[in-house]
Amino acid sequence: MSDNKKYEFMDTEYPPGKLLVCPQCREYISYIDIETFPNCPFCNFHLARDPELEDFILQPLVIRWIRQFGNHGF
Ligand SMILES: [Zn+2]
Numbered sequence: 001m002s003d004n005k006k007y008e009f010m011d012t013e014y015p016p017g018k019l020l021v022c023p024q025c026r027e028y029i030s031y032i033d034i035e036t037f038p039n040c041p042f043c044n045f046h047l048a049r050d051p052e053l054e055d056f057i058l059q060p061l062v063i064r065w066i067r068q069f070g071n072h073g074f
Contacts, residue, residue, distance in 0.1 A: 007052050031057050
């Protein structure tokens with residue numbers, strides 16, 4: 001692919017996961033902030049729907065499912 005990515009992400013340890021870097025104001029946005037409405041909570045920049053953004057929003061859910069079902073021997 002290319003390094004011309006639409007969105008920038010930053011890995012975090014607490015909580016483990018990723019934060020989205022707002023393309024406009026450079027603030028770090030949690031997936032919780034954009035789960036319900038796809039705007040930057042700091043500058044109100046509209047975050048266009050994008051496969052990368054979808055993955056970002058869904059990733060914590062996927063991790064939680066893996067943990068839950070993993071513990072039950074799935
Ligand atoms: Zn912003």
